[in-house]
Amino acid sequence: MAVEITRRDMSAGELRAKAARQMLAIALVLKGAKVCLLEALAESSNPSALRLHPSLTEFYRAKTSGLAATLSTRRPSSRPSKRYAA
DSSP, X not given: OOOOOOOTTSOHHHHHHHHHHHHHHHHHHHHHHHHHHHHHHHHOSSOOOXXXXXXXXXXXXXXXXXXXXXXXXXXXXXXXXXTTOO
């Protein structure tokens, strides 16, 4: 949707008013779309089940084991960080 609000023969106040009217029109269209979507959701008798990727458990297991391995092999620094230094 193209919005044309810059014209040389309009004052700044007129430009703001025109922009406000166009934004209101867009808001009304979006509100109507929201109402339609909410009605469609209310009319559906059976909400669709959440679909997850088949290998999500393996992916999560690999990420958490990698994190655990990284955390167990890291050695704390012998120097205090600058953030907590007195």
